[in-house]
Amino acid sequence: MTRVRPDPDRQGKFLGEMKAQQKSRLYFLGLFVLLGLVPLVLRSEYYLHVLIAMFYHVIYATTYRFILRTGQFHFGAHAFVGIGAYASVLLVMRAGWSFWLAMPAAGLIAAFFAVLIGYPTLRLKGIYFAIITWGFGDTLRFIYMRFKEPFGGPLGIFAIPGPNPITIPGLITIDFSQKTHFYFLALALMIVTLYILHRMEQSRFGLIFGAIREGDRLARAVGINIMNYKVLAFAVCSGLGAMAGSFYAHYTYYISPLDFSVLLTIYLAIYTVVGGQERYAGVIVGTVVLMLAGEVFAGYSHYQLLMYSGFLIVILLFLPGGLISLPGLLTRVGSRAEEKEGEKFRNDPA
Amino acid sequence: MEITELIQITVNAISIGAIYALLALGLTLLFGIMDILFFAHGAMYMLGAYAAYYLCTKLGLNYFVALPIGVILIGLIGVVMEKGLFRPIRNDHVAIIFLAIGLNWFLESTGFVVFGLRPKPVASVFTGQAHFFGATISWERAVVVLIGLLAVLALYFFLMKTRWGLGMRAFAEDPLTAELQGISNDTVCSLGFLIGCGLAALAGLLVAPIFILTPTMGSHAVLISLLVIGLGGLGSIPGALISAFIIGIIESFGTSYLGADITWGMIFIFVIIFLIIRPTGIMGVVRE
Amino acid sequence: MTQLELQKVSKFFGGLAAISRLDLQVQQGEIIGLIGPNGAGKTTTFNVITGELRPNEGEVIFEGQDITGLRPHQVATLGIVRTYQLVTLFPGYTALKNVLVGLHLGARIGFAEAILNSRSHQRKELHLYRQAQEILNFFNLQAVADEPAENLPHGLQRKLGVAIALAARPKMLLLDEPLTGMNPNEVLEMIATIRRIRDRNGITVVVVEHNMRAVMALCERIVVINFGVRIAEGAPQDIQANKQVVEAYLGSDSHAA
The missing domain is CATH 3.40.50.300 (P-loop containing nucleotide triphosphate hydrolases)
Structure with missing residues (x-):
């Protein structure tokens, strides 16, 4: 290759972008600190519970969306969350593991199942994938219900112990006897997950995932093994979702097959579309807004689902970019003329 | 095993398979022609069953009068949905799937609000049993098989022999060519929804006297029909019919010898493993 | 040979x-x-x-x-790397990103280091970026580096197609x-x-x-x-x-x- 001196300005810009990416770590840390202050202000157990539920749902929804963005119509998020919950509960209650080992192990087990299901099915059109993942989820549900030993049958598993206490000698003991302890655990899990997903999107992996979406034939022609990338995304996201499932089990002390029905995936799909799947922040917005709105109907699940699905239909028809596209849409109305100007440069390859 | 027992189980298999075939027919038709996975199919089936309840039990109409009324009514709801909701986003396949999902659970939760939580009964139209070769089948199930068979034949005749059917098949190959044959794409899509939703409603109306009606019956039916058309090969009508009867046979034998719940678990596992090994189903072509 | x-x-x-x-x-x-x-x-x-x-x-x-x-x-x-008869690019990506994708085979970036964004990872990214720049310069495309590929005129799109292929070494x-x-x-x-x-x-x-x-x-x-x-x-x-x-x-x- 010829040695051409790179344009110094341009390189400066690139370095600046990389610096900014490094800084993003600070933003995540800042978010953690900021949300970490909430329990100091907010004493209500109820509000803390709403926030905790929001945190693990954000994990479910953002990992779900990442799989969607690899072009796969995933319909079995509930399967992997369920695997995480059951695996970790059984490891703790039957094998006597510590929660802190069981949770990552549950994530690995779910990732293993994702690889197992992913390799034969991810190469197919999204619809087949939807059928298989939904069927997989319901098969698991059937297994949980049918086998009382060790899954507890239709009634599920009771009296799940909370996470093992952590003691930093002379400083603090976190024994999960209070809501705030769970709050910090859920918050930490969420921030770590969001950071991993953020890096997956910003790094070279995100570049390749996008390239696969933009043109899979060309991606293959330059040597990209599309299957490996899709399986990687599927396994990592399923594993992270499963760890949140494990948290859920040890937080609520009780799981049953009903917790992991297809409705969970439907909710995640709704959060994703309503918030806007183009951007990563969209899903978070969707989850937060809808879960807050859903609190109004807490206890009336039919009305809640009615509202959610109605919301979904309205957004699909009138705001295809989701809630996150709303501010951009409003500012763009003014600059329509500029956009038209830009059209002129567009070249029709036909 | 005695021969009469075998015949009995086979007869049961046919009657179960007929219901699944009817359920899957509309779904696979919509997929084959428009490439839409119409999740709301289940809701249309549920509405069909409730139509039977309201028309027969509440209004006291004769079952055979209620049948065409219900089918046409719900078919028309389908057309309205196509024109009002699906047409604006016809080219966005991901949005269409989400829209159908939204509709299914929207109608299901509406069903809870409107129809209530309590299961609704529809009185049997036919009582008594038919006997042949030592096997018995209740008349109402026999009617399901009969009408199901008629529906398949009518659909086949429609697709193969009529101009509209030809237009629909041409649309499945290439929408532009279909347009050139003088049938507008809009007509094809409306027609597809009319027939697809009509078939779902027919299935609902037919099972209403046999099953207990609850609003969630739709989502359950969608999963079953997805398994059926997945096993058969997406978009393939013969595939759907074959796999409906395969599942019917497994269910019928399984229930007789192993019990109902374990049978359904086995069907799930069977279909999933089958699809993982041969993801295109029995009749499907590979679409990567 | x-x-x-x-x-x-x-x-x-x-x-x-x-x-x-x-x-x-x-x-x-x-x-x-x-x-x-x-x-x-x-x-x-x-x-x-x-x-x-x-x-x-x-x-x-x-x-x-x-x-x-x-x-x-x-x-x-x-x-063996090919280009296509009809212009095939990653249309929404800038010309630079198109070439960066093309560099895939030489990238060798591991999942863990990408997530952790370590120093060695940043050095690798910078190195890839320089390579992409060189390739764009080679094809005289440096002026449109930040332009989305779909907005380029046909002739430049063809060139970019070859540039992507060349990036795959x-x-x-x-x-x-x-x-x-x-x-x-x-x-x-x-x-x-x-x-x-x-x-x-x-x-x-x-x-x-x-x-x-x-x-x-x-x-x-x-x-x-x-x-x-x-x-x-x-x-x-x-x-x-x-x-x-x-x-x-x-x-x-x-x-x-």
């Missing part, structure tokens, strides 16, 4: 032979033209070499290794109609660029092209196929004088004048 060899390769589509018992040898470091009337089987030949189509019979040998039936990304990994480039839709000036520039690619990096180039003048100017050796069969082979001047070739073109409705 023979770098790529097709041995009696056939590909049928529903009983019709797109290529039939085709033999082809490509020498290391040459620029070879593959020409023939429309529907002669040129693009099918490319598809068979790169693994997008599996031949019904015959073998494809690359650097002594049988690559028949390998999947496209594996063939690319071995060093091929040993052999297969260019499917790289000059189509270009004006005479762009054609001359592209011919010069293709020659430079070969001269500086020793990359073998196989070109399918309808623009006969350009093929004659660019290629050192030309293979003519018709109905999936090789009908002539030789230096440009021999091909121009070959009676069979002239007949093949006159006998078919082609815009190759």
Whole structure:
């Protein structure tokens, strides 16, 4: 290759972008600190519970969306969350593991199942994938219900112990006897997950995932093994979702097959579309807004689902970019003329 | 095993398979022609069953009068949905799937609000049993098989022999060519929804006297029909019919010898493993 | 040295032979033209070499290794990279990002380091970025580096297509109609660029092209196929004088004048 001196300005810009990416770590840390202050202000157990539920749902929804963005119509998020919950509960209650080992192990087990299901099915059109993942989820549900030993049958598993206490000698003991302890655990899990997903999107992996979406034939022609990338995304996201499932089990002390029905995936799909799947922040917005709105109907699940699905239909028809596209849409109305100007440069390859 | 027992189980298999075939027919038709996975199919089936309840039990109409009324009514709801909701986003396949999902659970939760939580009964139209070769089948199930068979034949005749059917098949190959044959794409899509939703409603109306009606019956039916058309090969009508009867046979034998719940678990596992090994189903072509 | 060899390769589509018992040898470091009337089987030949189509019979040998039936990304990994007849890019990405994707095979970035964004990872990213810049400069595309590929004029899109392929560090480039839709000036520039690619990096180039003048100017050796069969082979001047070739073109409705 010829040695051409790179344009110094341009390189400066690139370095600046990389610096900014490094800084993003600070933003995540800042978010953690900021949300970490909430329990100091907010004493209500109820509000803390709403926030905790929001945190693990954000994990479910953002990992779900990442799989969607690899072009796969995933319909079995509930399967992997369920695997995480059951695996970790059984490891703790039957094998006597510590929660802190069981949770990552549950994530690995779910990732293993994702690889197992992913390799034969991810190469197919999204619809087949939807059928298989939904069927997989319901098969698991059937297994949980049918086998009382060790899954507890239709009634599920009771009296799940909370996470093992952590003691930093002379400083603090976190024994999960209070809501705030769970709050910090859920918050930490969420921030770590969001950071991993953020890096997956910003790094070279995100570049390749996008390239696969933009043109899979060309991606293959330059040597990209599309299957490996899709399986990687599927396994990592399923594993992270499963760890949140494990948290859920040890937080609520009780799981049953009903917790992991297809409705969970439907909710995640709704959060994703309503918030806007183009951007990563969209899903978070969707989850937060809808879960807050859903609190109004807490206890009336039919009305809640009615509202959610109605919301979904309205957004699909009138705001295809989701809630996150709303501010951009409003500012763009003014600059329509500029956009038209830009059209002129567009070249029709036909 | 005695021969009469075998015949009995086979007869049961046919009657179960007929219901699944009817359920899957509309779904696979919509997929084959428009490439839409119409999740709301289940809701249309549920509405069909409730139509039977309201028309027969509440209004006291004769079952055979209620049948065409219900089918046409719900078919028309389908057309309205196509024109009002699906047409604006016809080219966005991901949005269409989400829209159908939204509709299914929207109608299901509406069903809870409107129809209530309590299961609704529809009185049997036919009582008594038919006997042949030592096997018995209740008349109402026999009617399901009969009408199901008629529906398949009518659909086949429609697709193969009529101009509209030809237009629909041409649309499945290439929408532009279909347009050139003088049938507008809009007509094809409306027609597809009319027939697809009509078939779902027919299935609902037919099972209403046999099953207990609850609003969630739709989502359950969608999963079953997805398994059926997945096993058969997406978009393939013969595939759907074959796999409906395969599942019917497994269910019928399984229930007789192993019990109902374990049978359904086995069907799930069977279909999933089958699809993982041969993801295109029995009749499907590979679409990567 | 023979770098790529097709041995009696056939590909049928529903009983019709797109290529039939085709033999082809490509020498290391040459620029070879593959020409023939429309529907002669040129693009099918490319598809068979790169693994997008599996031949019904015959073998494809690359650097002594049988690559028949390998999947496209594996063939690319071995060093055969292609461009497409219709402009194929990552349309929403900027020109720079397009080339960055093309650099995939040389990237070697692990999942963990990408997530942790370690210093060594940042150095690798910067290195890739510099490579992408060099490639853009090589194709004189530096001015449009931040422009989305879909907004570029046709001629630049074609160039970018070749730039992406070159970024994959091929040993052999297969260019499917790289000059189509270009004006005479762009054609001359592209011919010069293709020659430079070969001269500086020793990359073998196989070109399918309808623009006969350009093929004659660019290629050192030309293979003519018709109905999936090789009908002539030789230096440009021999091909121009070959009676069979002239007949093949006159006998078919082609815009190759």
